[in-house]
């Protein structure tokens with residue numbers, strides 16, 4: 001299977017007033033086409049930092065990232081990010097224009113083409129009824145749906161998601177997780193998803209990349225391609241969740257010792 005993303009010996013330092021602080025240490029992984037890789041680890045282990053480096057917002061201190069064989073040096077429409085925050089949409093544009101705008105600017109679509117693509121993407125995420133509304137009239141879940149539609153409409157090589165459902169209530173979060181999985185099945189996009197929720201990781205991911213506490217180092221990976229929504233709450237799901245919890249906490253207490 002060909003790799004869409006290849007991260008090779010990635011180390012990332014932040015410059016602080018006390019000097020450089022290592023956030024990510026020597027992390028490598030590949031993501032195959034249509035795979036859903038979840039970066040999972042405790043708070044501060046560098047998950048968002050890795051995601052931002054794939055997006056091209058942060059340059060690695062050493063190592064490199066290839067997307068479709070090309071080195072990432074800056075952000076691009078081939079790697080679009082959905083963030084946790086609800087304020088990702090432009091408040092002065094309608095929901096449809098929020099989705100259409102980047103298609104015109106980054107993908108060179110005509111106005112009519114961009115609007116048609118935007119409407120199709122919004123219908124896919126269940127927002128057909130609100131395309132002419134403004135973002136402030138939407139719920140948090142609807143705003144996240146619109147952000148997902150905006151990313152998917154541009155047909156990126158890779159969809160990057162940084163805890164996109166973390167600020168939602170449990171019920172809405174569950175619905176969006178299931179809808180994201182249905183979209184992934186239908187559209188077969190390649191996804192890198194960041195979370196610190198073990199159950200969300202198992203549900204969303206086809207492979208989990210576990211990171212240690214600060215600085216983030218690879219602990220191990222889990223193949224979860226055979227486990228999805230149908231297994232949620234099953235003994236198999238719970239056993240895997242426990243094993244991952246043990247792996248993360250075991251290594252953490254080991255590191256502390």
Ligand SMILES: Nc1ncnc2c1ncn2[C@@H]1O[C@H](COP(=O)(O)OP(=O)(O)OP(=O)(O)O)[C@@H](O)[C@H]1O
Nearest residue numbers: 014016023042043044045046047048049050196214
């Ligand atoms: N701009 C920055 N300057 C200095 N240090 C930073 C900066 N951004 C992040 N860090 C540090 O880098 C480390 C990794 O942060 P990062 O946000 O990537 O972790 P995370 O695993 O995504 O955490 P969380 O789950 O809490 O969002 C943390 O120790 C954080 O304090």
